[in-house]
Amino acid sequence: MTKKSDQQRQKIMAVSRELFTQKGYTETSTREINERAGIAEGLLYYYFPKGKRQLLDAIVREGVDDRVRIARNMTTSWTRATIEQDVVSLFEQMWHLLGDGIGYQEFIITIRNRAMLSDDQSAWLVTSFESVQQMVADRLFAVTSAEITRERTDQLAMAIMATFQKVIFDELLIRNRQELPAGTHAFISRQIHLLMELILKD
Template sequence: MEKSELQKDKIIKVAQSMFSEQGYDATTTREISRKADISDGSLYYYFPDGKREILDTIVHQGIESRTVVIDDWFSEIKTVYDLERQIIGLYERICLIFEDEDSYRSFMITIRERPLLSDSQSDWLLEILSNIQNKLIQELNLIKDLLSIDVNNFEDTTGIIISIIQKSLYDELVLKNNKVISKEVKELTESEISLMVRLIAKKDLGKN
């Protein structure tokens, strides 16, 4: 990484920490410069639009990194058991995203500073969950003969599964302000996912 990129990365990390701890409005560019050990002029050299450009960069990088982790997670399935394991594996993968400090801070900034963000920035989680739902519908179609529900109900069914995942994330990270999804919440959420999958299966899952 070039020196200029290292300096930009340092500014972003400092600002990310300050935005998440004291809020965007309460943080000044002067404070960011001082904490990053650079002059005010240097900060504007790297980010001509100042604090707002830094915020946009933090949000964009966070969305990009989270999307990459989730993209292409689904693989072809053959049984209902495969579906259950795949959804639970995906949920665990999402939980791991927020165990990374930078990802957690970026997420909290996105939530707290929502009024300042564009629709595409603030709705990133909804968009990701929508993409996951579409992939789940595709998965259900692969094993539709093994399911007790009609194809016309796939959207509602996957919507319930997505809501189960979404609730656990918001309850823990936003409402309770926890930095990680607790073991108890993970186990409860995974049992709810398993129950939902079993309810739509024609027969007991088995493993083949």
């Protein structure tokens, strides 16, 4: 794909993200996407032959790929001495990705249209989440294996991810906040400290 073609494809995706977030997937027509993107009618199908469904898939996949990439990049540098802060930093990076701009749009579109995803897409979403949890578990085991078993690090990773999910869903979906409220950093730090103490001392 040429640079110009890639830019055109990204422009179509950017416009689609905006419209799907503002109006919803079902209420957005391909004609609106074409008009907003300033492209000839039918060009959308050149880049996305299956139309809106393929666009939805691409947007969801891009958002999840970003979260997996962040987790992979961040967890590689975790150490035993800084483990609690490392975990909190991962939460903060996830929040910044989901609470701002494109990441927020991708997150909202994914949640709102969860029921419209195919079985394959749904399975892929679950697998992507599990891969992030597995990265967390792998790194936790790497830095704490002298203290606890693999089973316990898996349990700790599951509890950490559940904590992340609760805060992110509460703030972005229930309270509709894109700014992290004061005190959230301290709350997450306390939760991670308690989890670490509970698992490591058990």
